[in-house]
Amino acid sequence: PLNAITGFLDQLAHSELDPRQHHHVELCQAGSHTLLGLIDTVLELSRLEAGRVQLSExxxxxxxxxxxxxxxxxxxxxxxxxxxxxxxxxxxxxxxxxxxxxxxxxxxxxxxxxxxxxxxxxxxxxxxxxxxxxxxxxxxxxxxxxxxxxxxxxxxxxxxxxxxxxxxxxxxxxxxxxxxxxxxxxxxxxxxxxxxxxxxxxxxxxxMPPATSATPLLYTPEEAEVDTSAPVGTGLRVLVAEDEPTNALLVNNLLEQAGCAQITCVQNGREAIEHWQQASPDLVLLDLQMPELDGREALRIIRSQEAEHALARTPIALITAHALEHFQQECFGLGCDAYLNKPLERKELWLLLARIVSGPLG
Incomplete structure (x- = not known):
């Protein structure tokens, strides 16, 4: 529910509003981000107390x-x-x-x-x-x-x-x-x-002992800028697998605003695989948790079929509210190209679309 609230508030913020309406939307956005931070903190504490947080090295x-x-x-x-x-x-x-x-x-x-x-x-x-x-x-x-x-x-x-x-x-x-x-x-x-x-x-x-590697590795988070008002996805054919109707509508609206040429929405991993086989989309967005076949299993099958039949690699991104390290590591290990967190941020989606348009993902 919070994914839908923050997503559609962002949609409103980018629409034509009078100053009073815009102020009201900003207040709602601030409140939703505060609530999201509280929920994330509670979940983090629950995972810590349950011993389910794994450290990276x-x-x-x-x-x-x-x-x-x-x-x-x-x-x-x-x-x-x-x-x-x-x-x-x-x-x-x-x-x-x-x-x-x-x-x-x-x-x-x-x-x-x-x-x-x-x-x-x-x-x-x-x-x-x-x-x-x-x-x-x-x-x-x-x-x-x-x-x-x-x-x-x-x-x-x-x-x-x-x-x-x-x-x-x-x-x-x-x-x-x-x-x-x-x-x-x-x-x-x-x-x-x-x-x-x-x-x-x-x-x-x-x-935290001294590092042993010979080459210094700087800790610098990715910084990239993108104009979120520009149609960065012009011409792209995108397949979206999302079983929650409100979230599917939100992603569809965002992709339309990004200028994507064709957007197809399905409700589970099995339907996503079938459409991928038939239409060869430019990008696949998979929700992690879906009925019948979840996002990870759909990702695994698609990558397996690409390898078996020597097919070109399709860019695939997973979208989920469960941004845990072991999920991310497992999904990247299966061949995921990007990992987008819910609530889906406009900037993150625009950056992904810009990467797809600019060429093969590295």
């Missing part, structure tokens, strides 16, 4: 990682007139081995919390080698309101916010609980020191 550049993570929050700090900076100890490694995504979640939660509860002054992040060469230690310090002493032992519990003044700030009381679970999953621990009116310091460690 890769080498990445620690300094580039820190620049990227804090760079996302610098504009928010500047809006409040705050100074946000990071530093590293002289013994901190240049490159480390671990899960940059989960580490980024912890840092983002802690720094965004500090921004929320700090009205003047600064937020500083420091990273250094921990008690051994296989451990990193991070400190996030702010000059904010601080946490009452009686609340500090409970600050990492779910749905807890410290004191009545802080409880009035927007938030679910789940972010620090998620941080604690993620830090412990990464073999570390987290603690807090605070004085009311004198700021707060969070310190956490993670087991």
């Amino acid at each position: 890769e080498d990445f550049d620690l300094r580039a990682f820190m620049d990227t993570q804090l760079g996302l929050l610098v504009p928010l700090a500047e809006q409040k007139g705050l100074h946000l900076e990071w530093s590293s100890g002289t013994e901190a490694p240049f490159r480390v081995h671990g899960d940059p995504v989960r580490l980024g979640q912890v840092l983002y939660n802690l720094v965004s919390n500090a921004l929320r509860f700090t009205e003047s002054g600064h937020i500083r992040v420091h990273v250094e080698r921990g008690s051994s060469e296989h451990e990193l230690a991070f400190t996030v310090t702010d000059t904010g309101a601080g946490i009452p002493e009686e609340d500090q032992p409970h600050i990492f519990e779910a749905f807890r916010q410290a004191g009545p003044a802080l409880a009035r700030k927007e938030g679910s009381g789940l972010g620090l609980k998620v941080c604690k679970e993620l830090v412990e999953l990464m073999g570390g621990r987290i603690s807090v020191e605070s004085q009311p009116s004198h700021g707060t310091r969070f310190r956490f460690t993670v087991a």
Whole structure:
């Protein structure tokens, strides 16, 4: 349901509205994104507590990682007139081995919390080698309101916010609980020191040894720009397999706005395979969970038939609300070209269509 709400709100935002209507749509969009964030946090916490979160293992550049993570929050700090900076100890490694995504979640939660509860002054992040060469230690310090002493032992519990003044700030009381679970999953621990009116310091460690690869690998998320008002999909024939009618209508409308020449919607993986065999579309969008035959199985069969009959590779993207690492790894292993999350974002779909039009996917 939230996929449909956010999707059609985006449709409204790109239609002709008077200023008052546009403002109302913006308010609805902000509310839906807040709700989505809360749902994602609750689901993440549920997966963590059930032991269903798996860490990735890769080498990445620690300094580039820190620049990227804090760079996302610098504009928010500047809006409040705050100074946000990071530093590293002289013994901190240049490159480390671990899960940059989960580490980024912890840092983002802690720094965004500090921004929320700090009205003047600064937020500083420091990273250094921990008690051994296989451990990193991070400190996030702010000059904010601080946490009452009686609340500090409970600050990492779910749905807890410290004191009545802080409880009035927007938030679910789940972010620090998620941080604690993620830090412990990464073999570390987290603690807090605070004085009311004198700021707060969070310190956490993670087991993250120096990288062993010979070639530095920078942690840089994909950045691409695309004009979401332009018909980037002009001429494309697209097959959509989606069993939920509202979501199918949303994807169909987006593809029409992108200028696609032909859009065919089916309700399950079996019908998708049959249409792919008959029509050879330029792109196939498969929902992950469908009756009769799900998206992964349909993907596997299509790739198998392409190999068996020496057919040209058809670009295939999976669309799902279940953005879990093991799903993504499994689907890419089966030959998926792209993985789009619900709620489906206009920019992500436009970027995919632009890639299809520009040539074979790499």
